[in-house]
Amino acid sequence: MRNENASRAATTAALMSAHPRATADPEARAAAATDRSGYVPATPPDVVVRCESAEDVVDALRLAHARGLPVVPRGAGTGLAAGASAHEGQVVVDVSRMNRILSIDPVEMIAVVEPGVLNADVNAAAAEHGLFYAPDPASTAICSIGGNIATNAGGMWCAKYGVTRESVLGLRVVLADGRVLRTGRTTIKGVTGYDLNALFIGSEGTLGIVIEATLRLRPRPVRTETLAAYFADVESAGRAASAITAARIQPSILELMDGPTLAAVDLAEGTRHRELGAAFLLAQTDGYGAHLELDEIARAVAPFAMSVHPAADDDEAAALVKARRDAIPSLEKLGRVSIGDIAVPRNRLADAFAGLEEISARTGVRIFSIAHAADGNLHPMIVVEPQESITEGPAKIALGEMFHLAQRLGGTLTGEHGVGLLKREWVAEELGEMSVELQRAIKAALDPAGILNPGKAI
Amino acid sequence: MRNENASRAATTAALMSAHPRATADPEARAAAATDRSGYVPATPPDVVVRCESAEDVVDALRLAHARGLPVVPRGAGTGLAAGASAHEGQVVVDVSRMNRILSIDPVEMIAVVEPGVLNADVNAAAAEHGLFYAPDPASTAICSIGGNIATNAGGMWCAKYGVTRESVLGLRVVLADGRVLRTGRTTIKGVTGYDLNALFIGSEGTLGIVIEATLRLRPRPVRTETLAAYFADVESAGRAASAITAARIQPSILELMDGPTLAAVDLAEGTRHRELGAAFLLAQTDGYGAHLELDEIARAVAPFAMSVHPAADDDEAAALVKARRDAIPSLEKLGRVSIGDIAVPRNRLADAFAGLEEISARTGVRIFSIAHAADGNLHPMIVVEPQESITEGPAKIALGEMFHLAQRLGGTLTGEHGVGLLKREWVAEELGEMSVELQRAIKAALDPAGILNPGKAI
Numbered sequence A, B: 001m002r003n004e005n006a007s008r009a010a011t012t013a014a015l016m017s018a019h020p021r022a023t024a025d026p027e028a029r030a031a032a033a034t035d036r037s038g039y040v041p042a043t044p045p046d047v048v049v050r051c052e053s054a055e056d057v058v059d060a061l062r063l064a065h066a067r068g069l070p071v072v073p074r075g076a077g078t079g080l081a082a083g084a085s086a087h088e089g090q091v092v093v094d095v096s097r098m099n100r101i102l103s104i105d106p107v108e109m110i111a112v113v114e115p116g117v118l119n120a121d122v123n124a125a126a127a128e129h130g131l132f133y134a135p136d137p138a139s140t141a142i143c144s145i146g147g148n149i150a151t152n153a154g155g156m157w158c159a160k161y162g163v164t165r166e167s168v169l170g171l172r173v174v175l176a177d178g179r180v181l182r183t184g185r186t187t188i189k190g191v192t193g194y195d196l197n198a199l200f201i202g203s204e205g206t207l208g209i210v211i212e213a214t215l216r217l218r219p220r221p222v223r224t225e226t227l228a229a230y231f232a233d234v235e236s237a238g239r240a241a242s243a244i245t246a247a248r249i250q251p252s253i254l255e256l257m258d259g260p261t262l263a264a265v266d267l268a269e270g271t272r273h274r275e276l277g278a279a280f281l282l283a284q285t286d287g288y289g290a291h292l293e294l295d296e297i298a299r300a301v302a303p304f305a306m307s308v309h310p311a312a313d314d315d316e317a318a319a320l321v322k323a324r325r326d327a328i329p330s331l332e333k334l335g336r337v338s339i340g341d342i343a344v345p346r347n348r349l350a351d352a353f354a355g356l357e358e359i360s361a362r363t364g365v366r367i368f369s370i371a372h373a374a375d376g377n378l379h380p381m382i383v384v385e386p387q388e389s390i391t392e393g394p395a396k397i398a399l400g401e402m403f404h405l406a407q408r409l410g411g412t413l414t415g416e417h418g419v420g421l422l423k424r425e426w427v428a429e430e431l432g433e434m435s436v437e438l439q440r441a442i443k444a445a446l447d448p449a450g451i452l453n454p455g456k457a458i
């Protein structure tokens, strides 16, 4: 069996060897096998094509298509759903080296970029013109725009500015057979034809490979104000977040962390958040009336909070934002982490936290929770010992329970990380068989041979 | 021939007569033949099904599908692209009587509505809870939410809050064969599966009939400020609008009218705008810092303007907004109007106006122009004598020239009204053959028999 597999892999590699960027180097293959989900396939992919240009991607897909070889698109490999995971028999098309910012138009507030450029690099380039790119995953420094588009990534600023879909005006995409399609446009509005742009955004590499994106940038706010509030328990913090929504205030950031997560951050960073409460809410407002709007937030959360701390200056504000950004890295020091991603209606946040505590108690799995609270998007993080499995056993049972909790509260399986490989079994339950059937029909219309990221997303 | 047609029509009507809401009444058929585009087909549709419930729509599509009869979905019939136009051999499925607001959740800020409800009625109901529905076409009092969704309608507030797509969370849609599909969700975020919601939004009734929509409402701004500015010519006003964008200010409304339109409004309404200048810019800001942001707008437009008039109170502000809302009705008093809908990059507005003046001079067709200036979306309005054709001859030539002007400036054929029947011939030129081919493949995946709104949109 092992020999047979090895020779099949050699055949795939031989078939792709016509491509100047193809490599069957074992290290490259092992590195391209998975992402940051914690899932590792039993076997690595057969070959990795490290593309440096649009032509490289076109050639890779032409070759693969002619031979019916399955292709896994890969960006920076920071995904949390094993969307970029690849195993034996598969060809990885890695676009991380296509990482140029092709142009920035500061007047029109548009950037044209290659897919492999890191999210943070786009933001750094935009900042030179007083602009920013709104969808800012916590992984901004390590994830690529192509991966962001493929997962419709979100982040802190999405509370006010929407997710990736709201910031991508147009795409160039290589289809399964190597043809190049343009979607969207460079104007803000436009309704000619179906919204293929939105169809590709969030399609997790199953419909095409993004080789260029036209991004909408936004003016950096003239003024930003920040506060933190601490609570006796996470339900109170959830209620405070819902109270902000109910008070009709529009924070630009509204992030929540529970007590265990605060303790983990303190341990890793030497801070002392946990002493101040068993849950933490970070709120930011921006715009000409940011200070007035922040006062309203302080008023709305006060009845639920132990204490409220408006940041006195930029340094204090930065320290509060950093605490939130430190959450995942801090937990990763405690063990193996599986990052959940459910979303619920905004006024069900407290119920979601209560449900997660109950799941943790019942399954015996440790769950740490943070949330993009303004959008009702929770990241319950399961932490197991380094030697335990994160994709099987109790961790997997807890993941399934989280999904059912989200469903019960009128929510969804994944707010921003995607379905990938790891959440596929719940998709039909959420969407219904008919929706899945239609999605397959659309997939078949665009990729009749089914070579693009098979077994992922739908 | 006439007899043959008449008997074919009778056959269709007979086939649909099993439906309790079907009527072959000549008046009903004539009324359902077209919309507000000015286009009138040579023959009316054979039968109109006036649906009162989801079941009525399902039954209508089942009947039509079984017999292969082409179906034209119809809302309020205010469309400007003849998308709802129907001719002999076709069945109109009219959902305008399905006009209930099913629920409003003021805490979650969500409304669930039937498709036939008027845009203004949703806004009136939302206002009772201190909320509003952002996409507000100038036709708000007469157009339906289903039609808004089918065209991805825009309006004045879209400058800040985005178009229909940004305010529709979920849909219930009847597919061509009568099956009912749910798209989207009730949470703000979610990435399970492809974005079928966005696929249906703007699909102009070619993929399914919307029978229910879950709409995102927003808090009414705590504060709104308004100003008007007058200019010596429309290019100056265009430059002022681009200067606002370039100054990184986010108006909630930014509307432009040219001199001829101002004169038409004055004539119809007894106002005196044209005396103050040959172009008009209306700007509104909202939020906690609205007054501060309006000052910035005044500063940005001053170098281009003859005069700048901040509204002293709500009445003054309402009068300025009304002037803009009066534009189309005022022009309709001058003759037959064809309303264009091109969009260009935001800093090409002045070039677009110059180009329109040139087209008017060259073709001898009168063109009046207004624009959603913050989004670069222009409505050049061709006005001909009541007895002249609006869809043939010089008017049509001018329409084609407008489209090519938009293309030259990097823009698009239609910003918010849709392609319908009248703009189909330019679609392939804008999107490319391959994109059109893919769209047809998607259409075929959802409507294999091709019965839904054939010959429209793509």
Ligand SMILES: Cc1cc2nc3c(=O)[nH]c(=O)nc-3n(C[C@H](O)[C@H](O)[C@H](O)COP(=O)(O)OP(=O)(O)OC[C@H]3O[C@@H](n4cnc5c(N)ncnc54)[C@H](O)[C@@H]3O)c2cc1C
Residues within 6 Å of the ligand: A035, A036, A072, A073, A074, A075, A076, A077, A078, A079, A080, A082, A083, A084, A095, A115, A136, A137, A138, A139, A142, A143, A144, A145, A146, A147, A148, A149, A150, A151, A152, A153, A154, A155, A156, A204, A205, A206, A208, A209, A210, A211, A328, A329, A416, A417, A420, A453, A456
């Ligand atoms: C510490 C940490 C924090 C995170 N925080 C967030 C967060 O706040 N919000 C959030 O949304 N996510 C977050 N993530 C998840 C992850 O960073 C995002 O999903 C990101 O968008 C993935 O980008 P990538 O370039 O790493 O994609 P990859 O992991 O390489 O791929 C992800 C998916 O996209 C596909 N893909 C990649 N590139 C392309 C392309 N060019 N064309 C077509 N398909 C492509 C892949 O096939 C795969 O299905 C976090 C991850 C980590 C490790």
Ligand SMILES: Cc1cc2nc3c(=O)[nH]c(=O)nc-3n(C[C@H](O)[C@H](O)[C@H](O)COP(=O)(O)OP(=O)(O)OC[C@H]3O[C@@H](n4cnc5c(N)ncnc54)[C@H](O)[C@@H]3O)c2cc1C
Residues within 6 Å of the ligand: B035, B036, B072, B073, B074, B075, B076, B077, B078, B079, B080, B082, B083, B084, B095, B115, B136, B137, B138, B139, B142, B143, B144, B145, B146, B147, B148, B149, B150, B151, B152, B153, B154, B155, B156, B204, B205, B206, B208, B209, B210, B211, B328, B329, B416, B417, B420, B453, B456
């Ligand atoms: C004076 C005036 C001002 C206008 N201003 C604006 C403006 O500012 N912005 C703007 O975007 N538009 C504007 N319009 C155009 C028009 O009002 C919009 O296109 C509106 O969205 C059409 O809605 P309706 O209900 O009248 O649709 P209809 O005209 O009945 O139909 C329009 C299209 O939608 C389809 N459709 C209708 N209902 C459904 C349904 N339930 N399911 C599936 N498909 C359906 C039809 O088949 C057709 O293709 C204006 C029109 C007028 C007359």
